[in-house]
Amino acid sequence: MEKNQLVDIWKQQLHDVFSLVKAGRADDKKKYRAEGFLHALRLSGVVSDREVNDIIEQTHQDVFGESVAERQARKATLNALKENDPDAYFNIPAVERRG
Template sequence: MDKPSFEQECYRQLVNLFTQTKANNTDTLAKGRAEGFLFAGQFMGLISANEGQAIIEKAHMDVFGVTVAERKDKKAKLRKAIEEGDDAYFDMPAILRK
């Protein structure tokens, strides 16, 4: 397998995984396969760790519309609001919560 084909397959697997996640259908088997596929590519020298991360970021942005870090931050704020009973957080329209 050549590098462009490998990168395309990584991207395809990640888009499928993120699309399932977005629909609340988390597939741990698919997640493991995608992670393993990326690590195998690094091991075989097809991609570097930075290139793998760039593929993840692109697929994540294409599916969720935000970076991995932005989504992680948003989820952390939601968890904090739930833990603290911050109802004001939920009074705000979902589109404005950042």
């Protein structure tokens, strides 16, 4: 297989994992399979760390509509609100909290 084919397979796996997370149906088996495939790509020199980060960022943006950093910040803010003011947290509609 060529490099592009291998990278495309991993991109699809990553997209599937993110889509399942977004739908609230995270699948650890698929996640670990994608991680193992990525590890093999890295060890064989098919992808660089820079390429991996770019692909993850782009796929995350495509699926969630926000960058990895933006999602982490939003989730951290919601978790802090839940800890400090549970009433205010639960006043936010679940659909909005889930994002």
